[in-house]
Amino acid sequence: MAISYWRRRDRYYRLLGNRCTQCNSEYYPPAYLCRRCGSESLVDVEMPTTGQILTYTILREVMSGFEGQQPIVIGIVQLDNGVKVLGQIVDTPLDALKIGCRVRLVFRKIRDESNVGQIYYGYKFTALC
Amino acid sequence: MARVIISSVGYTRVGDHWDKSILDLAVEAARKALKPYPNIRPEVIIVGNMFSSQSSKQEHLGALLASALNLTGTPAFKVEAACASGGVAFNVAYSKVRSGEVSSALVVGVEKMRDLDVSEASLALSMAESAEYTQFMGASFLSLNGMLARLYMETYNVSRSELSAFPAIAHTNAATAEHAQFRKAISVEDVSRSPLVSDPLRLLDCAPLGDGAAALLLTSEEFNGDDESMVEVLSSKISTDIFSIYERDDMLRFNATKDAASKAFSEAGISVEDVDVLEVHDAFSVSAALSVEAMGFSKEGEGAKDAARGLYALKGRYPALTFGGLKGRGHPVGATGLYQIAELWLQLKGRGNVNQVEGCRIGVAQNIGGVDTTSVVSVLARR
Amino acid sequence: MGSNPAMKTPKDAAIAGYGVYIPRYRLPSEEVARIWRGGEEAPLIKKAVAALDEDITTMAVEAARRALKMAEVKELGAIFVGTETKPYAVKPTSTIVAQALAQHKVLASDLEFACKAGTEALQLILALIGSGMIESGLAIGVDTAQGRPGDDLEFTAASAAAAYILSKRDGDSIAVVEGASSYVSDTTDFWRRAGQPYPRHLSRFTGEPAYFHHIQSAVKNLFAEFGYKPSDFKYAVFHQPNPRFPVEVALRLGFNLEQIKPGLLNPYVGNPYAANSLLGLAAVLDEAHVNDLILLCSFGSGAGSDALSIRVLDGVEVKRRKAQNKVMDMLKAAVDIDYATYAKLRGKIVG
Incomplete structure (x- = not known):
């Protein structure tokens, strides 16, 4: 996990996706080939840091590696450039969550390998509603 | 051939x-x-x-x-x-x-x-999704379906009790299926009142481990040779969709299933109306609903509502999950697609006992991987 | 050499932007008193508590991103993170901050000096710019301070971050450091041994020989060297471990309550250690006018103080309009929590 995380840290830290140089379609996660025009020419670009919730769930039983964090709110957010991104939604009272809420990108710990392993950081969202 | x-x-x-x-x-x-x-x-x-x-x-x-x-x-x-x-x-x-x-x-x-x-199994199941961009964020497979269920209910104004219809059908049939994990009927109310696990999904919306x-x-x-009731495979088609739901334009369309079904039906020379018995991938109540819609048994947004109306009950127009489906018979992941075929075989052979769909001739099985990222639709017929 | 010479601060280096991050959750001191003191009256403060998924790295990144946005600086030459609550004993937080800001051609390091590592970071960046080694740099004071459950420190030990971008002075600069004077001695008032989760302290000893002696010495030296008197300053921000000490030291040094009030955040935030006085400075810069003079004096156990005189420059108005979050906004966004939630958020429940 440590190495696969290292490889993607710019993606996770800065929401670094990519953009097709032919048709300007943007992607996060980055696309290998443009899904719209098929172009092979894509360049890295940071995604916008605000958007709105398209859907969300409150996960009450977490996967191995996320113990102690439950409940986790997970959402699919449409960023202001139209790209849909999956991420946790934090610091928002559960009863305030709703589809359409504006959100802003934040930098958080994703998981922590107890007290001896690595700490994995990345983006999450916080609702502005 | x-x-x-x-x-x-x-x-x-x-x-x-x-x-x-x-x-x-x-x-x-x-x-x-x-x-x-x-x-x-x-x-x-x-x-x-x-x-x-x-x-x-x-x-x-x-x-x-x-x-x-x-x-x-x-x-x-x-x-x-x-x-x-x-x-x-x-x-x-x-x-x-x-x-x-x-x-x-x-x-x-x-x-x-x-x-x-359970937490390790949840991690294992999440390998169906992107390890780098879904699993890394803590989004289990269950949570993806939770999000899908919320979107489905919101978009098509589906009520809680309508969403509960597929699990109730599954368990009604599982109650009399010898090989089922849960040989116990449950009501729509039981499903609707079960504990939330990834809202709006509740425990009884989800297939067990x-x-x-x-x-x-x-x-x-x-x-x-001269077996009178041979079960023939008329077609089997696989299709795939854009990997993660959040990468798709319309998250509520099961495109892989739609594509696989359309090709499988076409090759088998059948249409939706010809189908007598149906095994759909009801890993979650919402995936059953979206599956029957994608294959054309229900209109868009009507899958769960049709289930609530009885369309997919054992005595309905399209009997589904006839031995309990993933929810009632159980969902031992890599075996699930073959349980479905085996159950259609029982039906087409007339060996369904109390679960028998009388006079059935054409059976369809639909088995998906990921959130309809891979879909296999197979058509079987009694000869 | 004369005694206690003040530092010759570079006049061509200035604050170009600042950003603070105060986590959303607040633990009222009554909650600590309810659990550990049988409900006995507590100092009326609320301390900022970081969420389950926050640590100094995440808060440093949040504050730094805000500071960068305000400063509109493209490239940094150095990043120093002052903290005493590093999540890794070995592995710099400053490199994670650098990666998150996409700044790689930087001198990066973590500094530790109890609650004063933030002002140290700021002075080191100043020096690097003044010497011509770098054009711009980032200084961060950040902590997720923890008191042992039931200890007096638990009422106040808090979480927050304050980040400052310093750069070559120009028309948009916010403030310049006119003078600086530091004072240290070997005084063990508060410490945490390696590998231990919670610090120890010598209770009343933390006042007179530690806090008061070092702050008063640093400020008096600064005044002597530069000929300042308290009335020269519009604002004064002292390290504020509790609501009482900064008031007491201000009065002793001849300041009045009006001067310290705008930068006195302890009742609303608690003591976020290395972010403490830098947070107060940010609150003051949020409202200061051109040419105002600000006294900033940190204190770190162990022990020492950095006293800085800071002159507000013409750029303050324009830059402030670019700021995303004022300190006051973050104070308003607070949500009170109970002790059980605090215990969950800060990992005091071991599963």
Whole structure:
């Protein structure tokens, strides 16, 4: 996990996706080939840091590696450039969550390998509603 | 092209097999399938399995099973496509017989899930999704379906009790199915009042974790001689969609299922109206609803509502989940697609006992991996 | 050499932007008193508590991103993170911050000096710019301070971050450091041994020989060297471990309450250690006018103080309009929590 995380840290830290140089379609996660025009020419670009919730769930039983964090709110957010991104939604009272809420990108710990392993950081969202 | 016949089936009951290993289960199902035809030595063995590496620290299942069955020398290998592993393994076996490359094939689906903690099983299942961008964020497979369910209910104004209809149908049928994990009927209210696990999904919206194995012996026509009620595979098609739902333009469209179904129906020369019995991938109530919509049994947004209206009940127009589906019979992931085929075989052979759909002739099975990222749709007919 | 010479601060280096991050959750001191003191009256403060998924790295990144946005600086030459609550004993937080800001050609390091590592970071960046080694740099004071459950420190030990971008002075600069004076001695008032989760302290000893002696010495030296008197300053911000000490030291040094009030955040935030006085400075810069003079004096156990005189420059108005979050906004966004939630968020429940 440590190495696969290292490889993607710019993606996770800065929401670094990519953009097709032919048709300007943007992607996060980055696309290998443009899904719209098929172009092979894509360049890295940071995604916008605000958007709105398209859907969300409150996960009450977490996967191995996320113990102690439950409940986790997970959402699919449409960023202001139209790209849909999956991420946790934090610091928002559960009863305030709703589809359409504006959100802003934040930098958080994703998981922590107890007290001896690595700490994995990345983006999450916080609702502005 | 050879006609492909399902000569026999074998399976274990789904559930907690504390005393059986992944190989024990696979061998049990395989031997049951081979038993009626002691003179057939399958020319290929294909194993459908998703995460034996996680559950049993075991790979190389093909040769492992071949050796255990005293079938060394036989080509044998594992096929993996997440929860569609069983359906895809069936498709591969079917293709080999159909093409004439072999005249008999043993296909075995197996999964050992209960050796894992729930949180470990959840991690294993999340491997169906992007490890880098979905699993990393803590989004389990359950949570993706939770989000899908919220979007589905919101978009199509689906009520809680309508969403509960598929699980209730599944359990009604599972109550009288000998091999089902939960032989217990539950009501729509039971589903709607069960504990929230990933809202709006509740515990009883979701298929359980269970161990199990199912096997089929596929043969070309000549082995089956004058059997009056042969079950023939008319078609089997696989399709795939953009990997993660959040990368798709419309998250509520099961495009892979739609595509696979349309091709499978077309090749089989059938239309939706011809289908007498239906096994859909009801890993979650919402996935059942979206599946029947994608295949054309219900209109968009009407899947759960149609289930609530009785369309998919055993006595409905399109009897579905006739032995409990994933929810009631259980969902030993890599075996699920083969349980579906085996159950259609029972129906088409008229061996469904109290679960029998009277006079059925055409059966359809739909098995998906990921959130309809891979879909396999197969059409079977009684000859 | 004369005694206690003040530092010659570079006049061509200035604050170009600042950003603070205060986590959303607040633990009222009554909650600590309820659990550990049988409900006995507690100092009326609320301390900022970081969420389950926050640590100094995440808060440093949040504050730094805000500071960068305000400063509109493209490239940094150095990043120093002052903290005493590093999540890794070995592995710099400053490199994670650098990666998150996409700044790689930087001198990066973590500094530790109890509650004063933030002002140290700021002075080191100043020096690097003044010497011509770098054009711009980032200084962060950040902590997720923890008191042992039941200890007096638990009422106040808090979480927050304050980040400052310093750059070559130009028309948009916010403030310049006119003078600086540091004072240290070997005084063990508060410490945490390596590998231990919670610090120890010598209770009343933390006042007179530690806090008061070092702050008063640093400020008096600064005044002597530069000829300042308290009335020269519009604002004064002292390290504020509790609501009482900063008031007491201000009065002793001849300041009045009006001067310290705008930068006195302890009742609303608690003591976020290395972010403490830098947070107060940010609150003052949020409202200061051109040419105002600000006294900033940190204190770190162990022990020492950095006293800085800071002159507000013409750019303050324009830059402030670019700021995303004022300190006051973050104070308003607070949500009170109970002790059980605090215990969950700060990992005091071991599963």
